[in-house]
Amino acid sequence: MEGYSNHIAIIGAGISGLALGIILQRNKIPCVIFEKSEKISEYGAGISISPNGLAVLDNLDVINDLKLLSRQPELAIFFSNNNQINQISVDVLTTTRKSLYKVLLDKYYALNGEIHFSHKVVDINKETKTLKFDEKSIHVKHIVACDGIRSLCQKKVSAKFNDPKYSGYYVWRTIFPSDQDNIHFHLGSNFHVVAYPVDSERSSLVAAVKSSNQSNESWKQKGSIQNLISEIPAAILENYPSIMENYGVYKWGVFLRPNVKILFDNNITYVGDAAHPIVPFIGQGACLALEDSYVLGNLITKHKDNLEIAQTKYNKLRINRVRSIYTKSLNQGKLNHLKNPLLVFLRNILMKYTNIISSQTKSIWFYDVTNEKDL
Numbered sequence: 001m002e003g004y005s006n007h008i009a010i011i012g013a014g015i016s017g018l019a020l021g022i023i024l025q026r027n028k029i030p031c032v033i034f035e036k037s038e039k040i041s042e043y044g045a046g047i048s049i050s051p052n053g054l055a056v057l058d059n060l061d062v063i064n065d066l067k068l069l070s071r072q073p074e075l076a077i078f079f080s081n082n083n084q085i086n087q088i089s090v091d092v093l094t095t096t097r098k099s100l101y102k103v104l105l106d107k108y109y110a111l112n113g114e115i116h117f118s119h120k121v122v123d124i125n126k127e128t129k130t131l132k133f134d135e136k137s138i139h140v141k142h143i144v145a146c147d148g149i150r151s152l153c154q155k156k157v158s159a160k161f162n163d164p165k166y167s168g169y170y171v172w173r174t175i176f177p178s179d180q181d182n183i184h185f186h187l188g189s190n191f192h193v194v195a196y197p198v199d200s201e202r203s204s205l206v207a208a209v210k211s212s213n214q215s216n217e218s219w220k221q222k223g224s225i226q227n228l229i230s231e232i233p234a235a236i237l238e239n240y241p242s243i244m245e246n247y248g249v250y251k252w253g254v255f256l257r258p259n260v261k262i263l264f265d266n267n268i269t270y271v272g273d274a275a276h277p278i279v280p281f282i283g284q285g286a287c288l289a290l291e292d293s294y295v296l297g298n299l300i301t302k303h304k305d306n307l308e309i310a311q312t313k314y315n316k317l318r319i320n321r322v323r324s325i326y327t328k329s330l331n332q333g334k335l336n337h338l339k340n341p342l343l344v345f346l347r348n349i350l351m352k353y354t355n356i357i358s359s360q361t362k363s364i365w366f367y368d369v370t371n372e373k374d375l
């Protein structure tokens with residue numbers, strides 16, 4: 001592992017790291033990815049990609065392969081206390097995290113991309129652009145932190161990355177056999193449930209529960225089906241009978257970090273969750289990670305001889321959008337779990353008789369980063 005002083009080092013082979021690697025590799029910018037896991041993670045669940053993320057996947061030329069492994073539901077149907085309030089047409093792709101990783105990794109390899117699994121970055125020197133692993137150190141041209149929500153890169157070098165605080169929500173998730181066609185949102189006073197198909201045979205169910213009992217922030221923490229059943233009304237879960245057969249349930253504590261102020265620090269640029277961790281209530285984390293990677297990859301290509309310009313332009317193009325989606329995600333969590341019956345009634349009336357849902361999603365979903373004229 002030598003000779004990387006002319007390379008962009010990408011830390012993390014998640015959604016943002018692989019997307020960035022594809023853009024740099026196809027533009028012939030030397031890059032290398034370091035990933036702490038032995039292989040692409042099996043953990044996780046379903047993921048829904050809205051048109052803003054799909055535009056990037058199309059540009060990366062992975063969309064057709066992903067469609068073969070995924071579903072494209074036509075409707076999102078909203079329920080409150082198991083009664084349907086409204087339904088809207090949607091243009092999203094629903095899939096598993098594993099399928100998304102697979103098509104991105106295949107594309108990166110097809111472009112002869114270099115990736116080192118089992119390479120956990122344990123320290124970083126942002127002045128000398130040095131990455132430290134357990135047994136060696138390397139010097140690189142620039143560091144891009146794509147190391148996710150608990151970014152070591154942020155912790156090691158940025159004092160501003162405060163310890164996260166438990167949000168008061170945890171999220172159950174499971175994937176189970178199902179022939180469901182559309183997306184279902186169930187709103188309740190201290191929970192909401194989202195279920196959607198992820199391929200031709202299975203659906204994903206995610207149940208966010210408001211609770212003061214703190215849970216770990218971990219993809220790998222298992223939960224029990226009995227506990228999930230005890231926290232969500234039976235009338236809702238009866239719509240998804242096969243989850244009772246217990247295909248593996250995971251529990252993820254949702255933690256809050258402060259809204260991001262700047263997306264780079266000296267010779268490190270932050271992308272995706274490492275830059276701006278958000279709560280998962282509007283399903284935008286992966287979509288933002290794809291948008292970030294598209295912008296940064298093209299700016300690095302354009303300004304390869306002066307990466308400070310690339311960093312400044314990246315920050316300018318991205319900061320307002322990621323900050324506003326951070327706030328919208330938090331607010332959505334509150335709206336989903338209203339308790340006061342009057343407020344619930346008003347919310348349901350608004351959802352039923354106005355186009356509030358479509359107009360809320362419009363500004364998020366119908367931004368096409370691939371049309372940005374400054375790239």
Ligand SMILES: Cc1cc2nc3c(=O)[nH]c(=O)nc-3n(C[C@H](O)[C@H](O)[C@H](O)COP(=O)(O)OP(=O)(O)OC[C@H]3O[C@@H](n4cnc5c(N)ncnc54)[C@H](O)[C@@H]3O)c2cc1C
Nearest residue numbers: 012014015016036048121147148272273283284285286287
């Ligand atoms: C329950 C839940 C549901 C969600 N649903 C959606 C959804 O429907 N739609 C959506 O758009 N988003 C969704 N998200 C958010 C989305 O999953 C994340 O925003 C997205 O994965 C972020 O991508 P990333 O590349 O920044 O990080 P990740 O995909 O997490 O990748 C980070 C990578 O870095 C590696 N790594 C970490 N530390 C190191 C280190 N020190 N050295 C080397 N490698 C390292 C990790 O192993 C990992 O491979 C959801 C999140 C949750 C919790």
